[in-house]
Structure formats: C-alpha cells, structure tokens
Amino acid sequence: MSHLEKDSFGAKLGMWLFLFTEMLLFGGVFILYSVYLTRYPKEFGLGGHQLDLVYGATNTVVLLSSSLLAAMSVTAIKTGAKKLTLGLLSGTVGCAFIFLGIKYLEWSAKFHHGIYPNAPKLIAGPPGESIFFSLYYLTTGLHGIHVIVGAVLMSWTAVMVHKERINVTDNVTLENVTLYWHLVDLVWIFIFPLYYLIL
Amino acid sequence: MTEEHAEHILSYGKLTTVWVALLVLTAATIMVTRIELGVWKVWAALAIASVKSGLVIAFFMHMKYEPRLFRIILFVALFTLAGFIGGTFFDVLYR
Numbered sequence: 001m002s003h004l005e006k007d008s009f010g011a012k013l014g015m016w017l018f019l020f021t022e023m024l025l026f027g028g029v030f031i032l033y034s035v036y037l038t039r040y041p042k043e044f045g046l047g048g049h050q051l052d053l054v055y056g057a058t059n060t061v062v063l064l065s066s067s068l069l070a071a072m073s074v075t076a077i078k079t080g081a082k083k084l085t086l087g088l089l090s091g092t093v094g095c096a097f098i099f100l101g102i103k104y105l106e107w108s109a110k111f112h113h114g115i116y117p118n119a120p121k122l123i124a125g126p127p128g129e130s131i132f133f134s135l136y137y138l139t140t141g142l143h144g145i146h147v148i149v150g151a152v153l154m155s156w157t158a159v160m161v162h163k164e165r166i167n168v169t170d171n172v173t174l175e176n177v178t179l180y181w182h183l184v185d186l187v188w189i190f191i192f193p194l195y196y197l198i199l
Numbered sequence: 200m201t202e203e204h205a206e207h208i209l210s211y212g213k214l215t216t217v218w219v220a221l222l223v224l225t226a227a228t229i230m231v232t233r234i235e236l237g238v239w240k241v242w243a244a245l246a247i248a249s250v251k252s253g254l255v256i257a258f259f260m261h262m263k264y265e266p267r268l269f270r271i272i273l274f275v276a277l278f279t280l281a282g283f284i285g286g287t288f289f290d291v292l293y294r
Contacts, residue, residue, distance in 0.1 A: 009266070016269055020276035027280040034284070035291050053229075060225050068218040071209070071259040078208045175261075182260045189251045192225075193244035197232040 008172040015176040019183050022146075026187050029139050033194060036131050043128025047136070048199025050115070055106045056196035059099050060188065066095030067185040070154075070178040080168040082161065089158040092181065096151035103144055107137075139191055146184045153177045207264035217258045224251050 037044050073088035110133075114121040117137055122130040157177045160166040166174050228247040232240045257263040262270065 012265070013269070016272065020272065023276055024280060024283075027283065031284055031287050035287060038288075038291060057225070057229060061222065064218060064221045064225065067255060067259050068214055071214050071217075072211055074261075075208055075211060075214065179260055182255055185259075186252050186255055189248050189255070190245075193228055193232070193248050197228060198241045198244050 006170060006172060008175075011172045011176060012179075015179050019179060022183055023186075026139075026142070026190075029135070029142065030190065030194070033135050033139070036128070036135065040126075040128025040131060043126050044132050045199045047129050047132030048195060050110075050113075051136070051196050052106060052109070053196055055102055056192055059102050060192050062095050062099050062102070063185045063188050066092045066099070067182055069095065070181045074171070074175055074178055077161065077166065077168065077171045077174050082164070082167075085161050085174075086158055089154055089161065093151050093154050093158070096147055096154070099147055100144065100151075103140065103147075107140075136195060139195070143184070143187055143191060146187070150177075150181045150184050153180060207261060209258065209261070214258065217254055221251055221254060224254075 069088045069091040073085050073092065076085040076088055110116065115133055116122075117134060122133060154177060157166065157174050160173065224247050228244050231243045231247070234240075236243065256273070262273065
C-alpha cells in the first residue's frame with residue numbers, strides 16, 4: 001500500500017468528532033425542552049396531546065428502516081456488491097422523502113389549526129403553550145434540515161458509487177455519510193418520546 | 200494502528216436483528232407511556248430511548264468494532280452533555 005492510500009482511520013475519527021458537536025447542538029435544544037417542561041408541565045401536557053402519535057410513530061419506523069438500509073449499504077460496498085449498494089442507498093433516500101412528506105402533512109395540519117411560530121392564537125394563549133410549540137418547531141425543524149442534508153449527501157454518495165469512485169477497497173466516504181444518517185436517526189429516537197409520548 | 204485495516208463487515212442478518220429489536224423497543228415505549236405511571240413513564244421512555252441509541256451506535260454505527268479511542272471520546276462527549284444537563288438543573292431546581 002502506498003503512502004497515497006486514504007487514511008480511513010483519520011477520516012472516521014474526524015467524522016465522529018463532528019458528530020459529537022452535533023450531539024451537543026441537539027443536547028442544548030433538549031436542555032431547553034426539559035427546563036421549560038419543569039416550569040410549564042401543564043401547558044406542555046396540553047401541547048403534547050395536540051401532536052399526532054400516528055404521524056410520529058410512522059416516522060420513527062421510517063427512520064429506523066432507513067438506518068437499517070444505510071447500515072446494509074456499508075456491508076454491500078465492502079463485499080463488492082455495487083448494484084445492491086445503489087439499491088440500498090436509493091431506499092435510504094426514499095425513506096428520507098417519506099419522512100419529510102409525513103412531516104409536511106403534520107406541520108400543515110398544525111398551521112391549519114392556527115398553530116405556527118408567532119401565530120395570534122399562541123400569542124393570546126398561555127406562555128407555556130407558545131414555548132412548547134416554538135420548541136417543537138425549532139427541534140423538528142433543525143432535525144428536518146439534517147434529514148435534507150443527509151438525503152443530499154446520500155444521493156451524492158450514490159453517484160460516486162455509480163462512477164466507482166467509491167468502491168470495494170475505498171469506501172470510507174460512504175461509511176461517513178451513513179454515520180451522519182444514523183445520527184439523524186439517533187436524534188429522532190429522543191424527539192419521539194419527548195414530544196409525542198411522555199406528555 | 201495495525202488493526203485499522205481489519206474490516207468488520209456486519210452480516211445482513213445481524214443488522215436485521217438489530218432493526219427488529221429497535222422496532223420492538225419502539226412498540227414497548229409507546230405501550231409503557233400509554234399506561235398511567237406518573238413520572239416513571241418519563242424515566243421509562245428515556246431509558247428505552249437510551250437502549251435504542253446504544254444499539255444504533257454499537258451496531259449500525261460500528262462503534263462496537265472501532266478502536267478504543269472512539270469509545271473514549273464518545274464517553275467524553277456524553278459526560279460533557281450530562282454535565283451541562285446536571286449543572287442546568289442544579290440552577291433550575293434550587294434557585
């Protein structure tokens with residue numbers, strides 16, 4: 001192996017360090033959530049009951065399945081199964097679109113009921129309720145941006161696999177992109193119980 | 200780092216088993232929060248979410264098979280976050 005060989009150890013270490021900063025970013029949002037939950041338990045309860053458990057649970061299953069497909073794509077590329085890798089990556093991107101579609105339905109139903117940031121209904125209501133929905137839009141919006149970024153990265157990776165720039169021997173880029181995708185899943189694993197279940 | 204070149208390829212079967220476990224845990228967390236447990240349902244839901252994250256990190260993200268350095272920095276990040284949460288609540292609850 002020449003010295004020009006990619007340093008996959010360093011590449012993965014760098015990716016993990018970046019993922020830790022992401023964990024701390026979402027951690028900050030979860031701290032805000034828990035502080036305001038202790039301050040406004042009743043209003044948070046009322047807010048939480050207005051979220052649709054079916055949408056939330058469906059999206060959880062969609063994301064967990066997308067994570068499985070992403071993890072399988074790493075196995076596929078390492079065993080040299082190019083077509084299967086492409087299929088699994090397309091499946092992951094497809095799941096990202098389903099997730100965003102459900103999120104769109106969920107948000108538009110809320111908007112329809114006059115619940116959106118700075119809505120007159122929320123301004124007139126108790127402060128705890130408007131804080132709950134502000135945090136809901138902040139958290140799921142930030143998460144949604146990560147889903148979009150993940151889907152774009154995954155599509156780009158698929159093109160690279162198609163061109164064989166990512167292949168059986170050189171595939172750390174695919175590994176790192178799937179790591180990012182799993183982080184998106186990890187964050188949702190906490191959003192789901194906190195917003196949809198425990199209130 | 201001689202072990203870095205040793206590839207750890209997880210079988211499709213093993214990955215699918217992890218996925219099934221994650222779905223079962225999701226069902227469990229929905230059920231446990233539908234019954235009236237009071238404040239315990241918060242801890243139960245968070246405990247299940249932590250187990251689910253552990254499975255995703257260990258297997259989907261290959262952490263179980265990475266060098267020890269990766270796990271050390273993971274715990275540094277988690278303890279940092281736990282410190283932030285602990286410090287915040289020390290202020291919020293005893294102000």
